[in-house]
Amino acid sequence: MADGGVLAVLAGVVALALAGLAGWFLLQRQSAAIGLTNLGTAAARKSKSVVLTGPMGAGKTALWCYLRFSDTSATQAVPRTQTSMAVNTSEARIGEANVYLVDVPGHQKYRFDRDAQLAAASAVVFVVDSVQAARDVRLTAEALYDVLASDGLQERECPVLVLCNKQDSALAASNERVRAALESEINTLRASRQQALDSLGAAAHDDADKASDFLGFEGKAFSFEDLATPIQFNESSMALGRGAGGLEMVEQWIAGALQ
Numbered sequence: 001m002a003d004g005g006v007l008a009v010l011a012g013v014v015a016l017a018l019a020g021l022a023g024w025f026l027l028q029r030q031s032a033a034i035g036l037t038n039l040g041t042a043a044a045r046k047s048k049s050v051v052l053t054g055p056m057g058a059g060k061t062a063l064w065c066y067l068r069f070s071d072t073s074a075t076q077a078v079p080r081t082q083t084s085m086a087v088n089t090s091e092a093r094i095g096e097a098n099v100y101l102v103d104v105p106g107h108q109k110y111r112f113d114r115d116a117q118l119a120a121a122s123a124v125v126f127v128v129d130s131v132q133a134a135r136d137v138r139l140t141a142e143a144l145y146d147v148l149a150s151d152g153l154q155e156r157e158c159p160v161l162v163l164c165n166k167q168d169s170a171l172a173a174s175n176e177r178v179r180a181a182l183e184s185e186i187n188t189l190r191a192s193r194q195q196a197l198d199s200l201g202a203a204a205h206d207d208a209d210k211a212s213d214f215l216g217f218e219g220k221a222f223s224f225e226d227l228a229t230p231i232q233f234n235e236s237s238m239a240l241g242r243g244a245g246g247l248e249m250v251e252q253w254i255a256g257a258l259q
């Protein structure tokens with residue numbers, strides 16, 4: 001009788017332990033999927049997180065490869081990359097700082113990973129394909145809008161560098177042109193997003209969360225000057241690499257942004 005009681009208690013303990021283990025395992029998988037394990041590592045090592053984001057094919061992974069090995073000698077060829085299929089992270093030393101470099105894939109299906117990474121970012125480099133932006137700026141403007149309006153970014157005044165990449169191409173738009181085109185396209189986007197919200201009715205309109213999505217001032221054309229985050233537009237070419245490619249400027253900007 002007593003033995004039966006002990007056995008029952010033992011079975012209960014084992015069942016509980018198994019349930020706990022399964023739960024822990026599921027949580028691990030979930031956090032790995034959204035890159036939280038990596039954020040944990042960054043916090044543990046007290047490195048600040050620098051997030052590279054922007055549309056597909058802009059040159060984020062190429063930039064990431066350069067920044068990871070800032071003290072190696074110049075490689076003139078653009079790093080060979082493939083469309084990224086996962087968030088990739090690496091420790092790097094930039095200037096005096098140990099940073100945690102996060103390369104977020106540009107594809108829309110990674111937008112939740114992107115937002116999770118942006119929530120922990122100390123600085124953001126938004127990489128733009130300046131050839132694509134010269135042709136059709138819509139996609140880039142949408143991606144930049146989402147980044148700038150992401151949770152807490154404006155509140156934290158997190159610095160943003162918009163890197164107008166692929167300047168080695170004759171078809172590339174300059175940083176000034178990219179800035180002007182994005183400013184006017186975001187103005188258009190903002191109006192259409194606001195209209196979509198309005199059509200949802202007063203309830204949605206009163207929602208404080210939705211209101212904070214609005215960039216700039218109502219009744220005034222959108223301007224990057226009106227944002228709380230410091231934002232700067234510069235040019236680069238991963239194909240030209242160090243020196244002419246403008247990598248040093250990016251490193252200096254990151255070092256300055258983290259101070």
Ligand SMILES: Nc1nc2c(ncn2[C@@H]2O[C@H](COP(=O)(O)OP(=O)(O)OP(=O)(O)O)[C@@H](O)[C@H]2O)c(=O)[nH]1
Pocket residue numbers: 054055056057058059060061062063078079080081082083084085104105106107127165166167168169236237238239240
């Ligand atoms: N000509 C030129 N090509 C570049 C430059 N930077 C990147 N590329 C090329 O553009 C392509 C895309 O570069 P990636 O670094 O993989 O782009 P990404 O932003 O990581 O793209 P996703 O991972 O899809 O989000 C590659 O073929 C690169 O070699 C550049 O400055 N000039």
Ligand SMILES: *[C@@H]1O[C@H](CO)[C@@H](O)[C@H](O)[C@H]1NC(C)=O
Pocket residue numbers: 084085086087088089
């Ligand atoms: C991350 O980068 C490393 C080193 O370049 C590479 O070996 C690995 O495959 C990358 N992982 C992903 C998910 O892209």
Ligand SMILES: *[C@@H]1O[C@H](CO)[C@@H](O)[C@H](O)[C@H]1NC(C)=O
Pocket residue numbers: 232233234235249
């Ligand atoms: C980067 O942009 C800033 C602001 O537009 C400008 O003052 C600076 O000279 C640029 N840097 C380079 C290296 O072009």
Ligand SMILES: [Mg+2]
Pocket residue numbers: 060061062081082083084103104105106
């Ligand atoms: Mg990539």
